[in-house]
């Protein structure tokens with residue numbers, strides 16, 4: 001009976017070591033995927049998706065080009 005307890009304890013310890021190793025590996029994978037940020041933003045004027053670093057950002061709005069930013073501003077400004 002005592003021998004079974006030792007085997008169970010050893011198995012549990014081994015399980016914890018493997019689990020620890022797997023979780024640290026997955027944590028490292030999450031880090032690399034977060035570094036690869038190729039998030040896309042949508043142009044408010046034409047709806048085209050462009051990479052955030054290439055987008056024209058004005059406040060909370062994103063545009064694919066300055067022309068579309070101007071077009072959107074013109075069609076949404078109430079000052080004339």
Ligand SMILES: [Zn+2]
Pocket residue numbers: 043044045046047048063064065068
């Ligand atoms: Zn656009």
